[in-house]
Amino acid sequence: MSIRGGLVDVMGQTLTEKILSDHLVEGELEPGEEIGIEIDQVLTQDTTGTLVWLQFEALDLDEVQTELAAQYCDHQTYQFDFKNTDDHRFLRSAAGKFGAHFSRPGNGICHNVHKENFAAPGKTMLGSDSHTPTPGGLGELAIGAGGLDVSVAMGGGAYYIDMPEIVNVRLEGELPEWATAKDVILELLRRLSVKGGVGKVLEYTGPGVETLSVPERTTITNMGTELGATTSIFPTDEKTEDYLERLGRGEDYEEIGPDTDAEYHDEIVVDLSELEPLIAEPSMPDNIVPVREAAGQDVEQVMIGSCTNGGYEDILPAAKMLEGREVNKTTEMIVAPGSKQASEMLARDGWASELMAAGVNFSESTCGACIGIGHVPASDSVSLRTFNRNFEGRSGLEDDNVYLCSPEVAAAAAIKGEIVDPRDLAEELGDMEAPGFELPDVYDGSKADLIPPEEAVDDELVKGPNIGDVPLKDELDAHLEGPALLKMDDNITTDHIIPATQDILMYRSNIPKLSEFTLSRVDETFADRALESDGGFLVAGENYGQGSSREHAALCPMYLGVEGVLAQSFARIHKANLFNFGLLPLEINEDTYEKIDQGDDIEIVDDVAEAVRSGQEEFTIRVNDDWEATGYLDASEREREILADGGKLSHTKKQYEQE
Ligand code: MIC
Numbered sequence: 290m291s292i293r294g295g296l297v298d299v300m301g302q303t304l305t306e307k308i309l310s311d312h313l314v315e316g317e318l319e320p321g322e323e324i325g326i327e328i329d330q331v332l333t334q335d336t337t338g339t340l341v342w343l344q345f346e347a348l349d350l351d352e353v354q355t356e357l358a359a360q361y362c363d364h365q366t367y368q369f370d371f372k373n374t375d376d377h378r379f380l381r382s383a384a385g386k387f388g389a390h391f392s393r394p395g396n397g398i399c400h401n402v403h404k405e406n407f408a409a410p411g412k413t414m415l416g417s418d419s420h421t422p423t424p425g426g427l428g429e430l431a432i433g434a435g436g437l438d439v440s441v442a443m444g445g446g447a448y449y450i451d452m453p454e455i456v457n458v459r460l461e462g463e464l465p466e467w468a469t470a471k472d473v474i475l476e477l478l479r480r481l482s483v484k485g486g487v488g489k490v491l492e493y494t495g496p497g498v499e500t501l502s503v504p505e506r507t508t509i510t511n512m513g514t515e516l517g518a519t520t521s522i523f524p525t526d527e528k529t530e531d532y533l534e535r536l537g538r539g540e541d542y543e544e545i546g547p548d549t550d551a552e553y554h555d556e557i558v559v560d561l562s563e564l565e566p567l568i569a570e571p572s573m574p575d576n577i578v579p580v581r582e583a584a585g586q587d588v589e590q591v592m593i594g595s596c597t598n599g600g601y602e603d604i605l606p607a608a609k610m611l612e613g614r615e616v617n618k619t620t621e622m623i624v625a626p627g628s629k630q631a632s633e634m635l636a637r638d639g640w641a642s643e644l645m646a647a648g649v650n651f652s653e654s655t656c657g658a659c660i661g662i663g664h665v666p667a668s669d670s671v672s673l674r675t676f677n678r679n680f681e682g683r684s685g686l687e688d689d690n691v692y693l694c695s696p697e698v699a700a701a702a703a704i705k706g707e708i709v710d711p712r713d714l715a716e717e718l719g720d721m722e723a724p725g726f727e728l729p730d731v732y733d734g735s736k737a738d739l740i741p742p743e744e745a746v747d748d749e750l751v752k753g754p755n756i757g758d759v760p761l762k763d764e765l766d767a768h769l770e771g772p773a774l775l776k777m778d779d780n781i782t783t784d785h786i787i788p789a790t791q792d793i794l795m796y797r798s799n800i801p802k803l804s805e806f807t808l809s810r811v812d813e814t815f816a817d818r819a820l821e822s823d824g825g826f827l828v829a830g831e832n833y834g835q836g837s838s839r840e841h842a843a844l845c846p847m848y849l850g851v852e853g854v855l856a857q858s859f860a861r862i863h864k865a866n867l868f869n870f871g872l873l874p875l876e877i878n879e880d881t882y883e884k885i886d887q888g889d890d891i892e893i894v895d896d897v898a899e900a901v902r903s904g905q906e907e908f909t910i911r912v913n914d915d916w917e918a919t920g921y922l923d924a925s926e927r928e929r930e931i932l933a934d935g936g937k938l939s940h941t942k943k944q945y946e947q948e
């Protein structure tokens with residue numbers, strides 16, 4: 290029995306409900322209802338962080354109000370151009386001026402470094418990166434969001450979200466040899482698809498939980514994002530306490546879990562003992578098959594790293610498999626540890642030299658190759674990666690063939706030069722043992738690259754010439770009309786809308802320039818056509834905007850004059866970003882989607898501004914002055930006000946003025 294909202298509730302609570310009710314500032318925990326929650330920790334990274342701070346500044350906020358905020362420089366650390374370095378310098382100055390921890394470029398990927406240094410059970414966290422849910426593996430309720438939501442939360446404002454459904458993912462049994470945590474999440478992707486988790490929190494329970502270490506759990510929670518889930522979370526136990534102690538943070542431990550009579554909206558059972566090595570084929574993380582079905586394909590590149598499998602413990606099994614062996618002469622293998630701490634420890638333990646001796650190259654601890662910066666695969670070749678996303682073209686090569694798998698499967702392919710189930714390779718070689726999963730006694734990396742707010746080196750913002758202003762939009766018009774500028778399929782990713790490769794990424798804080806690349810991967814003429822047309826709509830199928838949290842995917846279309854998106858359904862973070870930048874997201878049914886052609890004239894017949902503010906849910910869409918269809922606006926009162934005010938920046942400024 291627990292107390293919630295002042296009433297004695299006879300039903301037990303899930304872990305998610307417990308953390309949410311501890312942090313609830315508005316609303317009730319009813320699925321679909323909007324709730325406001327208090328945020329304890331904030332995470333931001335270099336490619337979304339510049340906007341986070343520019344918006345923080347534009348809101349006239351002057352000091353971080355959350356318990357902790359951390360600015361990481363991880364996505365683009367190679368500093369190819371002064372623009373990247375300018376961004377990093379600006380971020381250090383913003384962290385110093387406003388009071389955040391600053392992690393220097395090269396210190397590691399935000400999720401890995403945050404997990405090692407700050408993540409703690411029972412806390413809430415908001416991050417401007419879609420893989421923010423990673424520390425769910427140690428009981429933190431962490432959610433990815435657009436940068437503007439993060440700025441507002443960092444200024445002490447609540448974070449608003451529709452109360453998700455909570456799904457019980459019950460783990461039974463124990464992983465057999467050669468099956469890994471990566472295979473658990475690949476199995477869920479096989480069953481549920483990339484949109485199977487939208488509007489849901491996946492809460493892991495059952496006897497299988499205690500068989501997994503915290504880093505294995507965080508591999509699973511990290512990739513819950515690929516299911517579209519709001520977040521994923523594990524209860525805490527001795528394994529969590531032990532992990533925090535090895536990190537030197539035993540005092541952060543707290544025992545938390547669901548009530549025994551907690552009620553869930555749904556249940557999925559995964560018997561760990563039935564899992565086998567799996568692989569995601571190109572070019573969607575839910576194209577899952579057993580490794581044996583993909584075996585025999587030549588592999589030219591193998592990469593171990595990323596926020597999913599870049600930990601010391603993830604690289605160790607591969608190192609053990611390669612000890613005394615060599616990478617096949619037809620293959621290149623690169624290890625990019627997720628944090629500098631992992632690199633440092635592998636170097637001290639001698640495992641880095643074992644890997645080097647086997648023919649492996651080490652990269653800086655960075656996202657890099659995961660978003661097409663460096664190690665771009667050769668044309669018409671297979672690249673096998675331990676990453677979490679293989680959206681087409683994300684590697685930097687348009688028609689790429691990127692497969693996703695565990696470090697064990699990756700190392701097996703590096704040895705054999707082709708995709709092979711490690712069980713079959715072990716049998717073939719006769720002397721290769723399953724490496725198992727092992728934690729170091731202590732995580733003892735240096736903290737030299739982490740600058741706490743009290744040791745800040747800057748107290749004023751430093752803005753180089755590449756750092757622009759955040760464009761503002763006027764209030765929503767009464768009359769919206771324009772062409773269907775582009776018609777797209779299902780599952781369009783934010784990588785399609787604003788790609789993240791090096792030549793484009795350096796303009797993340799220069800919106801006019803960045804906008805030139807909007808949807809260029811779908812249609813090179815889009816940006817010019819949008820500017821010329823002075824208004825218009827995007828049309829898309831299901832799950833529009835899946836993938837990243839980058840608010841640029843809404844901000845740049847807004848800058849080009851796009852007024853709304855008509856889609857069969859939207860991904861959660863992107864839909865919030867559309868509201869935040871004043872773009873009307875209308876849901877349409879399949880018939881309407883099929884009937885609209887690119888170039889058609891679209892008119893929203895209602896007085897749009899008035900209808901949005903008054904709570905109207907159905908909008909009449911007139912096409913070519915010829916036929917009509919209905920568009921649905923699924924939005925809370927708060928989202929409607931934001932939209933009508935021309936976006937969250939104008940809306941929040943207005944609110945602050947009224948206070
Ligand atoms: C990604 O994995 O796509 C990114 C790059 O980390 C993005 C953030 C960004 O676009 O900067 C994400 O996942 O949110």
Ligand code: SF4
Nearest residue numbers: 420595596656659660
């Ligand atoms: Fe970085 Fe890739 Fe993880 Fe995104 S998914 S945070 S780009 S490593």
